Amino acid sequence: MRISTIGFQTDAAQQMQSLESDINTTQQQLSTGNKLQSAADDPAGMAQVNQLDAQISASQQYQSNGSVLNANLQIEEQSLTDATNVMQSARDLAVQANNPALTSSQRQDISTQLQQLLQQLVSSANSTDSNGNYVFAGQTSGTQPFAQSGGSVAYNGSASVNQVQISSNQRISSGDTGGSVFMNIPAGNGTFTTAVGASNSGSATIDTGTVVNSTQWVPDTYTITFSDPTDYTVTNSAGTTVSSGTFTSPGTIAFNGISTTVTGTPATGDTFTVAAAGTASAFSTLSNLITTLNDPTLSSAQIATQVGNTLQQIDGAISNFGEVQASVGARINAITAANTSAQSAQTNMTASVSAIQNVDYAAATTRLSTEELALQAAQESYASIAKLSLFNYIQ
């Protein structure tokens, strides 16, 4: 076949250029470690890399959300432990105060200690996280949630809490509102409270009672009136008698599905009240106890009944704190679980990204040496062939 001299030269140059361009591409891949220099190298792969990178970044964000929340929940858990300890101490003091042998000044000493505990409880309820946000303020975390004015403590926070996203499909509450933790604790035994009439002259006390059949309970305020030390009638708030009977100490008085026990000797005309329970705050529980212990006019029967109710409410508060603590613990566990699965998902995604994007060094190095060899061969053969010409032999 006829080959033109100019064609031979151009072809040789073009082939060497093309080999040099291949070497350049391989060299670039080796030096950047990146197989994809642009989307044109692998359009679907690049889209996948972008998507995976975005997912990894989102996953890291969720982890960081979780770790911030974890720190806040630890603080909340500590606050709840503190509050539980306060209530435990208050319980011990209440039991100690429920002793008819104590003088009123001794009861006042106890109430001073309770005053201290109330301060501690308010301070636990107003605890802040690392950003200075109030743990129990709900969404209005910049405002101090509990304000004490005299003996009463009011909740100024919001009724709802923020959510925090800890994984692509999990949003959990960032905390608990002070309202649900400290304010809405069921009073008395949870269904009703009992009280000794203020003007009773007898020595009888009433216990906190129990619910026998909750379906028969009609919420109302009932008055148990002793017409004489052995006969009583129970009337509701409308004055209608719902029950009556004879009484021997200690005697059970049961009506409308509940039962309560009166102990001691009531005087004629003594009254006891059984009222539907609302909610009480942990603070008012303590401050009511403080007021009771500070009041020298109360009979030991009245004190005993008050303390009995208070002990129930303290137990209610402790159990409420425990429930919240359990929920906090569950959330901490959820964060840990989300963190672990995020970690392994990220490892997998990073591996996928690197499989698509990263250069296979062994293959690329082998390719580079093959390409180098080809270029070297092209150069050497060109150099030797280009010298050949018939003109060299014509003398």
Added chain:
Amino acid sequence: MVDVLRTSVSGLLAFQKALGVTSNNVANVSTPGYSVESAQFAPQPGESTSIGNFGIGVLVTGVTRSYSELLAGQMRSSQSSYSSFNAYATTAASVDNMLSDPSTGLTAQLQSFSNSLQTLANSPTLAASGTAVLSSAQTLATSIQGYASQLNSAEQNVEGQISSNVQEINTLAGNIANVNTQISEQTNLGQPPNSLLDQRDQLINQLSQYVSVNTATQSDGSLDVFIGNGQSLVSGGTAQTLSAIPDQYNPTQFDVSLATAGTAAATVNITGAITGGSLGGLLAVRSQVIDPTLNSLGQISVGVASIMNQQQAAGLTQTGAQGQPLFAVGAVQVSPSANNTGAAQVTAMRTSLSALTTDDYTLTSNAGNWQLYDQTTHQSIVMGGDGSAGNPFTAAGLSIVVSGTANDGDSYLVQPTATAAAGFNVLLTSPTQIASGAAVQAAAAPGNTGSGTIAAATVTDPTDPNLLTATSIVFSSATQYQIDGTGPTLTYTPGAAITADGWTTSISGTPAAGDSFTVSSNAGNIGDNTNLFAMIDGLSANALNGGTVSLTGASNSLVSQVGAQTQQAQANSQAQQAVNTSATDAVNNLSGVNLDEEAANMLKFQQAYQACAQMIQVSSQMFTTLITAIANG
């Protein structure tokens, strides 16, 4: 003797010419487009005598060039394809490189903006996190604007190249016409003007780099050149002028028009018919890569802006006010045709994000009716409404209002997203302007005795003037309720939507008579992050293309779309380069000079010349012998 002399002299002269042709071939060994020539020998007609016909030497009848019209045509067409794909791939690769970087790419920016909202949600009142959201929004805006401006400058670059390509084509066409004139003059003299033919072939090869051409040889040796759908560029000695003219809708874009032969000052727009060559590649990359990329980028910008702005309005800032728009975005571009004669005004605005497309449309007045035509899918679009301000045309997520009177045939180009990205800006300056909280809160009254619970209220119409006014829902019985104590008594269905004042909620459980619920401004709850999650959810939802594609999905497919176009153009360019190389090889192998061949020819003609010279010497000796014999006789 005289015969011998005459015959030898004819050989001397012939081989001298042949050596001349050989030396010309050797001299042109590196001349591009040179076709190797060879002297054609023929015996001189002999003299007839009674004893036979005696030859009287050799004659050079002509000099022919080694040339194949077929091979030259193959080389030209592969050259056109290669130039076209090469121009396409070069521009597409610059767009591809711009979009490709995974660490600074659009998807990464969108994710990091969403991440900044997550961080803010962890602590909505923390000013540092709010500032981080704004700076992340600014980074996103800068990057989208940067893309738009790079695409616009790529477009300007393409326009510049279109304009210079048109000039080159005109110069080459003029040269071809000149050479045509000379060729036809010389052809009429009898012998083919080889060097002029080579020169013209070379000019046509150059022309085919710019645009795909067809040729037809005329009987006088001149060659007619056609481009597009057979529009004449060169006819004999006349070249028509190609011009880059402003597009009728967009004066910054060039169309290509060709002067019509015969009719003075008449031109025909052949933009759509131009294929091949760098001009064809440039026109294709503009309409297939640059413009669609701008539109897609615009769609994503509109998506981000409309999701965020809508949610801003549906939430409250830390000062208790409804949020202001976070992002500005370029408006719908409506461009009247330069050919319009009527006085109609067309304005368009976006009404639905999910119905919005990345296509461009033309709105044309036809016999009193307005017709919308999708330029990308080449389909007519049915519009709702009548185009008045009260009842605008609706189509493709747009509402279009036409005022004034148009003449028949007047048209407008409607580009829903083309300039959106260039106008993508952050409007807010202070972190306190971010509406992180929900606008309204729903709550049950504290004294309720029933078990009814109310769900969180969501905003359905942020523009409702009574949105933030407290509204009560009071149950007169377990099954009936009234809104604000004045409205009609409504029947309660657990879980059914209750809507008023621009919000919607639902109540479930069993409310008791006298129970009440309120929906009121959430202004007191300045640490609320509910609206931030609504923003995050909005950004990750499938909001585009009829609710099928998310923002990151659109951004990823933009990258892979441009990547695939670039990849294809690069692959085609390489393939066509190989085809072109082999076509060029074929031409070179036929028409190129081979020095070894010339060396052999040189020896051959040299030896023949020497032999003829010897024959003259023989003839001279014969002559001398005869003269001496006579003298001695």
